[in-house]
Amino acid sequence: MAQEKLIDKVNDTPLRKIAYPLVIENLLFLAFSSIDVFMLSGYSDKAVAAVGLITQYTWFLLVLLQVIPNGATISLTNFLGAGQVEKAKKISRTALQMVVVFGLFFGLVFAFLIPQILKKYNIDDEVRLFASQYAFIYSAFSVFSGISIVQSSILRSYGHTKDAMVVNAIANSLNIVGNALALYGWFGLPVLGVKGVAISTVASQFAGSVILSIRIACLKDSRYSVKNPFKIVKSEWRQILRIGVPTAGESVSWNLSQLVIMIIITTFGTEAIAAFTYLMTILRFIYMIAISIGTASQIKTGHYCGAGLQQTAYKNVFCYQISGSAVSLFIATVIFIFRRQMIALFTTDAAITSIILSVMPVTFFLELGRSINVITIPCLMASGDIHFPVGAGIFSNWMISTLLSYVFAIVFGWGFIGVIIAMACDELFRGTLMIFRWKSKVWMYKKAV
Template sequence: MSLDKKKLSLYALTWPIFIEIFLHMLMGNADTLMLSQYSDNSVAAVGVSNQVLSLIIVMFGFVATGTSILVSQNLGANKLETAREVAFVSLSANLVFGFLLSILIFIFNDQILNLMDIPQELHGEASSYLTIVGGFSFIQALIMTAGSTLRSYEFTKDAMYITIGMNILNIIGNYLFIFGPFGIPVLGVEGVSISTVASRTIGLIAITFVLMKRIPGIFSFKKRFPVQHIKDLLRIGIPSAGEHLSYNGSQMAITYFIAIMGTEALTTKVYAQNLMMFIFLFALAISQGTQIMIGHMVGRRDFQGAYERCIKSLKISIIISLGMAVLFALFSGQLLKIFTSNEEIIYLGSILIWLTIILEPGRSFNLVVISSLRAAGDVKFPVYIGILSMWGVSVLLSYLLGIVFGLGLIGIWISFIADEWLRGLIMLRRWKSRIWMNKNFIGKAESN
C-alpha cells in the first residue's frame, strides 16, 4: 500500500492521532482525578510510579519508533512486502523485550522506588501500582508497536477507536474500585492498577484483530526469520529512543529533587504536568502526523516537500501551543480545583501554568523538528544534543535553582524553559542545514 500524495494530508493524519493521544492522556488523568477524591497521597504515589513506567515505555518505544520510520519509508518507496515484514518483526521483538522488562519490574519494584527516595508514606501504594501495572507492561509494548504500524499504513482512525474503548473500560473500572458501588470493595490504588491492566488487555486483543484485517498476512510464519530487519530497527530505533530515554531519565532525577521538597511539592508537580499535557497535546499530534508524512516523502525522495512540511507544521504547532498555554493559564485556578482543594497547591500550580506560556512554544520546536529529523533518518544528532541539554541544562539548573537557591518548583520550571528553547533552536538549525537529506534509510539500503 503506497499512500497517495494528494490523499495524504496533515489534517487527515493528525486529527485521529490527536484524539488517540488525548484519550491516552485522559486515561492517566482519570486515574489522577478519581484518586484525588480518594487521597492526595495516592495521587503522588501513582505519579511517582508513572514516572518510572514512563521510562520503561521509552524502552519499548525504540522498537515502535523504528517501526514507524521503516514502515513509512518502505511504503513511500512502494516496497509493500518489506513494510509488512518490518511490522511482523517489530511485534515479535517487542513481545520478547516486553516480557523481559515486565519480569524485571515485578521483581525489583521496591528497589526501584528506594532509588527514587520517595516519602515513606507513599511507598506502599507506589509499590502496589508499579507491581501490577509494571508487571503487565509488555501489553503496552505490543499496543504501541501495533499502533505505530497502523498509523504508518494511514489507518489512524482504527487506533483511535481502540483507544476510545480502552478509556471507557478504564474509567468504569476506576469508578468501581475507587468508589465501591453495589458493595464492590474499595481498592484505591490497587483497583486503579487492575482497571488499567484489564482495559489494556482488551485493547490488545482488539488491535490484534484489526492488524490481521488491515494488513493481510502480517502474522504469516516464515521459515527464515528476517533478522536484517531487527538490525535495521536497532540502527534507527535505539538512537531515536535515546532522546526519549535521556528525557525520562532526567525527569526522574528532577523528581528526586522534588521529593526532597516533600509530598506537597510532588503532588503539585503531578497536577501541573497533568494540565500541561493537554497544552502540548496539539504539538504532539502534529509532530506524529508530520513524521508519517515526511517518512513517506523521504521514501519517494521528495526532499523539498519534506523540508517545507516540517516548517509549516512547526509554525502551526507554535501558534496552537501558545494559544492553549494562555487559555489554560487564565483558568489555571479553576482547573486545579478540579483535582484538589489545597490552596497552597492551587496557588503554586497556577504559577507553574503561567510559566508554561514561555515553555510550550520551545517544546513545539523539539516535538516537531526532532520527529521530522527521525523520519528522515537523522536519528543520532538529536540524541547527542538532547543528552547535553537535558542533563547539562535541565537537571543542573533544577538542582541549582530549585534546591541550592531555594526557588523550589518555580526554579525547576525555569530550567525546563531553558532546556526546551536551547534544544529547539539547535534542532531547527539542523533541519535548515538539510544534512538529513543524505541520511534517509531507504537511500542507504539501496546503496549498500
C-alpha cells in the same frame, strides 16, 4: 497499482486529515488520564502523589519498549513511500515479535526493581506503599501496553490514524470503568484502591491489544502474517534496532533526567510531588496537540523521503511547525486565564494550589520550546537524521534541565519554580538547535532504510 495507490493515499492526504484523529485520540487519552487523577484525588492525595511518583518509572519502561515502534514506524513509512510493501509487512511481523520479547523481559525487571528503589526515597510510608503496589502490577503486565503501541504504530504508518483512535478510546473507556469499580466498590465489590487502579490499567491495555490485532487483520493493506512466531530474522531485528535504539535514546535520556528531577522535587515534600503531578497533567492538554501534529508530520516525512521527495518535506515541515507552536501558545493562554478553575478540578489544597499558580507564567516558554521539539525531531528522525537530535537531547537533558534544576532549586534556593525554569531552558535550547538543523538540509543526505 496497489502500491501506487498506497503511496498516493499518504502523500496526497492533507496533514490535517492524518493529524485530527491523532489529536482526538491524544485529547481523549488526556481526558481519561485526568479523570484517573481526579478519581484518585477523591480517594487520597497520597495516592495521587504515589502514582505521580511512579509515573516517571512507568514512562521510562514504556520508552524502553518504544524502541520497537520507533524503529518500525520510520522503517515502515520509508518502505511504503518507496513502494516496498512486502518489506513493510515483514517489518510489522518482526516488530510484534520483538515487543513481546522486550515487554516480558523489561516488565519483570521493573516489577521487582522499582519497589527496591522506592525504599531509598525520603517520602511518606503510605505513599511508598501505594507506589510499590502500582509499580509491581503495571510493570509485570506491561507487555500488553507494548503490543498496543506497536499495533497502533503499524496502523498509523499506513495512514489509518482513525482506526487507532477508535480502538484506544475504547480501551481508555474500559480503564475508567475499571477504576470506578476499584475505587468506589460498585456492585458490592471490595475497594481495592491503588492496586485496583493498576489492575484496571493492565486489563484495558490487554483489551486494546486484542482489538487492534483484530483490526489490522481485517485491513488488506496493513495485514501481515504471524506464521512461525519463533523464527527470528536477524536482518529485520537489526533494521528496527538500528533506528529504534538511537531514536529512543533521546526519550530514555529525558526520562532518566526526569527521575533525577523528581528526586529533587521530593525534597520539597508531598505537596510538591502532588503539585508537579497536577501541573504535568494540565500541561499535557497543551502539548498533546503539538505531539499529534509531530506524529502526523513524521508519517508524512517518512513517506516523502522514502519516495525521494525531500524538498517537499523541507517546505512542509516549516508550515507544520508554525501551526503546532501557534496552537500550543493559544491553548496555554486559555489555560492561564482559567488556571484557578483548572487546578480546582484536581485539588482544593491551598498549599498545592499556591505551588502550581507560582509557576504558571513559566509554562509559556516551556510549551513553546516543547512544541518545536515534538514536531521537528520526529521529522528529522523520519528522514534518517537520527544521531544529531539524540546527541543534542542527551546533552541538553543533563547539562541544562537536570543540572540547572539542582542549581536553581537547591543552590539558589528558588525551590519548585527553579525546576520548571530549568525545564523551559532545556526545551528552548533544543528547539533552537532543531530549527537550525532542519534549515541546514543536512538531513537530506541521510537514509533511514
